[in-house]
Amino acid sequence: MLISVIISAYNRKEFLKNAIRSVYTQLLDKGLYEVVIVKNFEDKDIDDYIAKLGYKNIIYDTPSYGEQVSVGIEESKGEILAFLEDDDEFKPNKLSKIYKVFSTQKEVSYFHDTREYIYNDKKLWSGHR
Structure with a gap:
């Protein structure tokens, strides 16, 4: 089972490396997830960082978040999709929890913002851990 993390960025460079780093430093084995970054700009420093980590770097110029995510999904290979915006970060155990569930x-x-696990329309767990 592979998790695909799709990171989207539109016109914002200042936090993107932190978002990428938060995925790279996950506690989950790196062989269990891939990272696809979809952004509308080129930046030598960021592009070199993405290449160094071996992540997919896609330039797609659209202001539509939905289109960026759609391109990321098309390029992903995982059975599980996790989404991260350029100005957000994953906690170190985020992907481990998703993989376990x-x-x-x-x-x-699994719904990130509400931190709920739902199975057969029944809430298994809700709250912060």
């Missing part, structure tokens, strides 16, 4: 449950959805 999807490894032990079937037909489950």
